[in-house]
Amino acid sequence: MxxxxxxxxxxxxxxxxxxxxxxxxxxxxxxxxxxxxxxxxxxxxxxxxxxxxxxxxxxxxxxxxxxxxxxxxxxxxxxxxxxxxxxxxxxxxxxxxxxxxxxxxxxxxxxxxxxxxxxxxxxxxxxxxxxxxxxxxxxxxxxxxxxxxxxxxxxxxxxxxxxxxxxxxxxxxxxxQSLQELKNNLESALGLQQGQFPEPAIEEKILKLIILLIKCSGISSEQHLMYSVTQLVQRKDQKNIQPSVEYIVRLLLDVPCFEIEQVGESSSMQLKPAFQKYESLRRVYDSKIIEMAMQCGFYMPPEQWSLLLYGYTTNESIIDPIIDKLLTKTSFQTAIQQYKKIVLLSGAAQSQDLNDLMKHFQFLSNDNLAIDASGASVLTSTLDMLKRVVSILNKLKK
Ligand SMILES: [Zn+2]
Ligand SMILES: [Zn+2]
Structure with a gap:
């Protein structure tokens, strides 16, 4: 070598x-x-x-x-x-x-x-x-x-x-896949209107305000939180910020990042101890978005996620482990569906190789692989898959 x-x-x-x-x-x-x-x-x-x-x-x-x-x-x-x-x-x-x-x-x-x-x-x-x-x-x-x-x-x-x-x-x-097409579709997959995906700077501001408001001014409910954050961001920003704020708060509710403390008649909303620092809240926010996207079959390379979420590509080291963790049996099935749609129907050259590759994906994605298949057959399939990958990569013009 x-x-x-x-x-x-x-x-x-x-x-x-x-x-x-x-x-x-x-x-x-x-x-x-x-x-x-x-x-x-x-x-x-x-x-x-x-x-x-x-x-x-x-x-x-x-x-x-x-x-x-x-x-x-x-x-x-x-x-x-x-x-x-x-x-x-x-x-x-x-x-x-x-x-x-x-x-x-x-x-x-x-x-x-x-x-x-x-x-x-x-x-x-x-x-x-x-x-x-x-x-x-x-x-x-x-x-x-x-x-x-x-x-x-x-x-x-x-x-x-x-x-x-x-x-x-x-x-x-x-x-x-076409990256531009993907980004357009991503917003609707996340339940947002076109152009509503928050800018990286706004995302950061909203997340930091959520931490600050909960810590310092006593927030009673999610509506109260959304309203207070919107007021504070809106003051400087003329753009309608409300949908972005609602989207981010809902996403954090879904994780869930908050807990409600009942004190007598009144309730107060708190961040769970694990999410009280910006870095940890940010991490869980990033992985939630990527998870939702992957569940809908949206895949982006780590540097593209970094660009979308942070405005620059160099944070891929943060995104990489998130994507690794999200790979599961079920996401493999979703990936195979996308592969059929995007790769096999694209009319790409080497369709024979690409088709054969899919057979290996289907074999390896079996939930009971450890029971159904012998080690030798998994070894053979993996080897053949890699050889085919090399053969496809060889023929791709770049
Ligand atoms: Zn050693
Ligand atoms: Zn070890």
């Missing part, structure tokens, strides 16, 4: 390091071989694993990995293959497996190895990365992080394969 291109390199290098000491994994030095913890999927170097000794929790996230003796976890070979083209030699833990486990392990290793070769093509190509999102690239690595030799690893692997399918599906929707 060509590690010399700095632009490509920075993109994924964080995934090829030990999660504990940040040392790059090394093939030649067994102390820096990657070992993946069974439950959380963090991958660390052999040296850090040795230092952990009898610990039962991951030092990164305190997730317990149960009774698996930590010194018996095998080297994560697919990871080594990401770093070095020729993989030879065998780790000691592997040698200790019985024959059945050895053959099972080598099947998986082969499948993962092939997947990692396709992923290598993707992360070394800038054109591909302009279409596949960071989130998709991250999911590819979590797929390889699932040390799939026991049932826990299997479930993590299934989840990662499904997430990858959904991410790829959304990437293609994003590539084929």
């Amino acid at each position: 060509d590690l010399s291109k700095p632009t490509v390199r920075s993109y994924y290098m964080e995934f090829l390091r030990c999660a504990a000491c940040s040392q790059n994994f090394e093939y030649e030095n067994p102390l820096y071989h990657p070992i993946t913890l069974p439950k959380c999927g963090h991958t660390m170097c052999k040296q850090c694993i040795n230092i952990m000794g009898g610990q039962k929790e991951c030092p990164q996230d305190q997730v317990s990995f149960g009774n698996t003796p930590i010194d018996q976890l095998p080297t994560n070979y697919p990871f080594l293959m990401m770093i070095y083209r020729s993989s030879e030699g065998q780790c000691r833990s592997y040698m200790e497996f019985d024959d059945q486990k050895k053959s099972y392990f080598s099947d998986i290793e082969k499948g993962f190895g092939e997947i990692s070769l396709v992923i290598m093509q993707i992360i070394n190509n800038k054109k591909y990365q302009s279409i596949l999102s960071r989130s998709t690239i991250r999911t590819m690595f979590s797929l390889l992080h699932s040390q799939y030799i026991n049932n826990e690893g299997f479930l993590i692997f299934i989840q990662a394969a499904r997430n990858l399918g959904e991410n790829v599906c959304i990437d293609f929707i994003l590539h084929y």
Whole structure:
């Protein structure tokens, strides 16, 4: 793999390091071989694993990995293959497996190895990365992080394969849809009139006023809140601000962010303790809007959300984790419906490849995938999906 291109390199290098000491994994030095913890999927170097000794929790996230003796976890070979083209030699833990486990392990290793070769093509190509999102690239690595030799690893692997399918599906929707059309439709999906989606500066002002008024002037009800905020914003702004205020307050009510305190005859409206600071209220507001949009099948890249909500594209680091969290089984179904509508009906070239891709999405979106399908079939489908993605990306003019 060509590690010399700095632009490509920075993109994924964080995934090829030990999660504990940040040392790059090394093939030649067994102390820096990657070992993946069974439950959380963090991958660390052999040296850090040795230092952990009898610990039962991951030092990164305190997730317990149960009774698996930590010194018996095998080297994560697919990871080594990401770093070095020729993989030879065998780790000691592997040698200790019985024959059945050895053959099972080598099947998986082969499948993962092939997947990692396709992923290598993707992360070394800038054109591909302009279409596949960071989130998709991250999911590819979590797929390889699932040390799939026991049932826990299997479930993590299934989840990662499904997430990858959904991410790829959304990437293609994003590539084929018209952003302007999307923005126009977004307002009606959110229950707003054309042009009513509040400007970023107004959004910020309204949210800050909500916090201030509730804290300092005693608000008795949502109507009282809407009225007071509107009065204060309207004073400086001539534009009719009322629909925007109502929209924002309703959205926060829906979360719900407020609680009503009853004091004798009168009631007072409070923000729940978790939402009393602007940053936390802002976070929940952002994720509510994105959630509502995604439920209606509206997908935008993180930098576009950042532009819409903040007025600049650089807040994608805030938006990224919100979108990641919202990806679920049900949203995968919505995404597939959008994929049919936007991608397959667009008359795009490579319709055969795009059609085949959808079959993989349908397979991976199955609610009972872990029960209905074998690990081998999920592995095959994931590999075939990735190969098809590369083939489509290759043919796209850019
Ligand atoms: Zn962990
Ligand atoms: Zn380490």
